[in-house]
Amino acid sequence: MYKIISGKEVSEAVKLRVSDEVKELKENGIEPCLAVILVGDDPASRVYVNNKKKACEFCGIRSLEYVLPAETKEEELIELVEKLNNDKSVNGILCQLPLPKHLDEKKVLNLIKPEKDVDAFHPENVGHIMIGDFNFLPCTPAGIMEMLRYENIDLDGKNCVVIGRSNIVGKPMAMLMLKENATVTICHSRTKNLKEVVAGADVIVAAVGRPNFVTADMVKDGAVIIDVGINRMDDGKLCGDVDFEACKEKASYITPVPGGVGPMTIATLMQNTITATRIQNGKE
Ligand code: GUN
Numbered sequence: 001m002y003k004i005i006s007g008k009e010v011s012e013a014v015k016l017r018v019s020d021e022v023k024e025l026k027e028n029g030i031e032p033c034l035a036v037i038l039v040g041d042d043p044a045s046r047v048y049v050n051n052k053k054k055a056c057e058f059c060g061i062r063s064l065e066y067v068l069p070a071e072t073k074e075e076e077l078i079e080l081v082e083k084l085n086n087d088k089s090v091n092g093i094l095c096q097l098p099l100p101k102h103l104d105e106k107k108v109l110n111l112i113k114p115e116k117d118v119d120a121f122h123p124e125n126v127g128h129i130m131i132g133d134f135n136f137l138p139c140t141p142a143g144i145m146e147m148l149r150y151e152n153i154d155l156d157g158k159n160c161v162v163i164g165r166s167n168i169v170g171k172p173m174a175m176l177m178l179k180e181n182a183t184v185t186i187c188h189s190r191t192k193n194l195k196e197v198v199a200g201a202d203v204i205v206a207a208v209g210r211p212n213f214v215t216a217d218m219v220k221d222g223a224v225i226i227d228v229g230i231n232r233m234d235d236g237k238l239c240g241d242v243d244f245e246a247c248k249e250k251a252s253y254i255t256p257v258p259g260g261v262g263p264m265t266i267a268t269l270m271q272n273t274i275t276a277t278r279i280q281n282g283k284e
Contacts, residue, residue: 143264164207
C-alpha cells in the first residue's frame with residue numbers, strides 16, 4: 001500500500017506558518033517584500049511567477065513584479081538588480097530562470113546580494129549549504145525535506161539516490177540528505193548501471209526533466225519516490241519524471257505531478273523571504 005504525499009496539503013501548512021510570522025513582523029512595523037524579475041515570455045516561467053505572486057498574497061507578503069522584454073540588454077537587467085539590492089524596502093530578490101540566451105545567468109545571479117538571495121543561488125549561500133550552516137535553504141530541495149519530515153520519514157542511514165546533478169535541485173538535494181545522515185548517490189546522464197543503482201534506493205529523488213524516466217522495474221519494494229519533474233506533454237498535460245501509475249504499486253510513499261513538489265518550492269520561497277526580512281532587520 002502506498003501513500004501519496006500531497007504537496008498541496010504540506011505547502012498550505014508551511015504557508016499558514018509563514019502567514020503567522022508575517023503578522024508578527026507587521027505588528028513590529030516590518031512589511032516583508034519579495035521582488036520577482038521575469039525576462040521574456042516563456043509560458044512556464046509566467047505560470048511560476050504567477051504562482052509566486054499568489055503565494056505572497058496568501059501569506060501577506062508584499063510582492064513586486066518586474067516583467068522585462070526578451071530583448072532586454074544585460075546592462076538594463078544589472079541596473080534593475082542593483083536598484084533592488086539598494087532598496088531597503090525590498091527583502092528578497094528572485095530572477096526567474098532560464099534567462100534568454102544573450103544574458104549571462106551566472107553574472108546576474110552573482111550580483112544579487114547574498115542576504116536578499118531567496119533562491120540561495122549565490123556562491124556564498126551555496127557555500128553555506130555545503131558546510132551545512134545556512135540561512136537560506138535551496139527552495140526545491142528544502143521543500144522536499146519538509147514533505148519527508150511531515151510524513152515522519154527518517155533518512156538516517158538510508159540509501160538515497162538523486163537522479164540529476166543540477167545546481168538548483170540535484171546537488172543541494174544531496175547536501176540536505178547528507179546532513180540527515182543518509183548515504184547519498186547522485187546519478188546523471190553518464191552514470192553506468194543507473195537501473196541497478198536506483199534499484200538499491202530507499203528514497204529516490206527524480207530530477208532529470210524527462211517524462212516517465214523512472215520505471216517500475218527500477219524501484220525497490222517500499223521505496224519513497226519523490227518526483228521533481230514537470231514536463232508538459234503534447235496534449236498539454238503535465239507529467240513527472242516518474243511513471244506514477246506503475247511505480248506507485250511498489251512505493252511506500254510517492255509524490256504526484258502536479259500537486260507534489262511544485263507547491264513546496266514556492267512555500268519555501270515564502271519562508272526564505274521571511275528569513276531575509278528577519279536578517280535585514282536584526283530579528284533572527
Ligand atoms: N526556474 C526553475 N526553477 C527555478 C527556481 O527555483 N528559481 C528561479 N529563480 N528560477 C527557476
